[in-house]
Amino acid sequence: MASDSGWTDPLGGVPLLSARQVTPGERWILSAGFNVDAALTSTGRIDSELADLRRLSDAGARVAVLSHQGSHRDGTATALGHVAGHLSRRLDRQVRYVPENASDAAVRAAEALAPGEIAVFGNTRHHAGEERNDPELARRFALLGNAVAVGGFSKAHRAHASNTGVLRLLPGCAARSLEQEIRFLAPWARPPQGAFRAAVLGGRKPEKTLVGLVHAMHTCDLVVPGGVVLNTVLRARGHDLGASDLGSKPDACLEAVRGVLDAPAKARLHVPRTVWVAPVDEGRIVGEARPVAVVDGVSAGHAVVDFDLEPWAAESLAGAGSAVLAGTPSRYLDGQTRSADAVLSALSRTSGAALLLGGDTVAELPWPGPVSTGGGSALQLLATGTCAVLDALRDNARGARDDGPAPAPDDVMDGVST
Numbered sequence: 001m002a003s004d005s006g007w008t009d010p011l012g013g014v015p016l017l018s019a020r021q022v023t024p025g026e027r028w029i030l031s032a033g034f035n036v037d038a039a040l041t042s043t044g045r046i047d048s049e050l051a052d053l054r055r056l057s058d059a060g061a062r063v064a065v066l067s068h069q070g071s072h073r074d075g076t077a078t079a080l081g082h083v084a085g086h087l088s089r090r091l092d093r094q095v096r097y098v099p100e101n102a103s104d105a106a107v108r109a110a111e112a113l114a115p116g117e118i119a120v121f122g123n124t125r126h127h128a129g130e131e132r133n134d135p136e137l138a139r140r141f142a143l144l145g146n147a148v149a150v151g152g153f154s155k156a157h158r159a160h161a162s163n164t165g166v167l168r169l170l171p172g173c174a175a176r177s178l179e180q181e182i183r184f185l186a187p188w189a190r191p192p193q194g195a196f197r198a199a200v201l202g203g204r205k206p207e208k209t210l211v212g213l214v215h216a217m218h219t220c221d222l223v224v225p226g227g228v229v230l231n232t233v234l235r236a237r238g239h240d241l242g243a244s245d246l247g248s249k250p251d252a253c254l255e256a257v258r259g260v261l262d263a264p265a266k267a268r269l270h271v272p273r274t275v276w277v278a279p280v281d282e283g284r285i286v287g288e289a290r291p292v293a294v295v296d297g298v299s300a301g302h303a304v305v306d307f308d309l310e311p312w313a314a315e316s317l318a319g320a321g322s323a324v325l326a327g328t329p330s331r332y333l334d335g336q337t338r339s340a341d342a343v344l345s346a347l348s349r350t351s352g353a354a355l356l357l358g359g360d361t362v363a364e365l366p367w368p369g370p371v372s373t374g375g376g377s378a379l380q381l382l383a384t385g386t387c388a389v390l391d392a393l394r395d396n397a398r399g400a401r402d403d404g405p406a407p408a409p410d411d412v413m414d415g416v417s418t
């Protein structure tokens with residue numbers, strides 16, 4: 001979605017692991033983004049690191065894998081043993097799980113790795129300091145190796161201890177996963193001249209509004225909000241929303257949407273006439289969904305769970321030359337599949353390229369076409385041509401080390417996890 005002129009090679013000045021020699025015995029940290037559920041519903045975020053892990057291991061490197069999953073704040077961070085198991089199977093070699101990552105025991109375990117051995121260390125989000133980009137936590141993580149390969153494209157927009165923090169302490173480079181995702185996204189940043197461009201932005205995370213909607217309104221021809229993005233648009237237009245989900249940053253998103261609605265835009269914004277609402281209890285759907293005219297508003301105790309895609313928008317989407325979908329448009333896993341099915345059906349008919357972005361989005365929606373493992377990070381890259389991690393890698397290549405205040409934990413989201 002970046003304007004054509006705004007996209008210079010995002011990898012410019014970024015050292016690449018693919019261009020590095022690896023010698024036996026070297027101690028590497030691979031910073032990954034294994035933010036997947038324990039059932040391994042969608043393993044793309046793990047599989048994207050396989051090639052580098054195999055190469056490092058085959059070259060005799062000793063590899064400590066450091067990954068985030070879930071969040072410390074809401075208690076969703078879990079152990080990562082299932083990831084080590086998956087890697088063992090896919091790499092056809094034993095990948096050990098070391099549940100800690102910042103203790104003396106973790107450092108000893110990393111130092112004891114044999115040449116060619118890979119171990120997955122504990123979830124970085126067991127620590128509050130990960131998302132705060134705490135320099136002391138980064139210092140502990142940095143003891144797990146002598147150099148860091150930064151993968152985990154899905155967290156490339158976050159300046160956290162395990163990716164940008166460690167880059168202030170160790171020489172670093174971009175892992176192949178990061179390199180490949182960024183090269184893969186170029187066609188959506190630079191679609192063919194004159195192509196009709198569309199963005200469908202749903203889900204729950206604020207980036208879909210703060211980055212995705214704000215940027216897409218100026219670069220796309222059609223924007224279809226769903227999920228919390230739609231709820232925020234309806235709120236900005238003064239509709240009653242009952243108990244609808246407004247996400248973790250409702251005020252910032254409302255302000256951003258008001259700014260978008262008040263300013264001239266390139267895109268036509270789809271606002272449905274009919275939404276589907278259901279009774280909810282603490283966010284859980286507890287009764288049948290029914291259609292409601294948007295103008296009638298949503299009553300107390302009820303939430304928007306889906307919407308009807310207007311026929312004109314379905315036609316426009318089907319004719320798109322370039323399209324992205326970031327964030328599930330509706331509560332798909334709760335059986336609210338109308339808008340998502342209509343959007344996916346239209347996108348499957350496009351002559352151009354349609355791309356799905358993000359963890360839950362890719363895991364939840366049936367889509368045989370192209371996908372990216374990054375949701376917020378891909379939107380950030382498409383909107384600005386860079387991400388926090390790429391900037392940190394460039395600084396690292398210039399020799400900048402631990403010589404100033406740590407960067408803000410999260411340049412777009414003010415450090416607030418979503």
Ligand SMILES: Nc1ncnc2c1ncn2[C@@H]1O[C@H](COP(=O)(O)OP(=O)(O)O)[C@@H](O)[C@H]1O
Pocket residue numbers: 202203204205208226227228245304305306326327328329330331332333357358359360361362364375376
């Ligand atoms: N109207 C809605 N109200 C609440 N949640 C919604 C709504 N529409 C979609 N969602 C939820 O959004 C979730 C995906 O959002 P998000 O985490 O932002 O995606 P991703 O992980 O791909 O970035 C889905 O699990 C879906 O249930």
Ligand SMILES: O=C(OP(=O)(O)O)[C@H](O)COP(=O)(O)O
Pocket residue numbers: 033035070071154155158205357358359360373374375376377417418
């Ligand atoms: O799932 C992720 O991002 P996404 O939902 O934007 O695809 C990444 O793992 C980043 O996780 P975070 O949004 O908790 O920082």
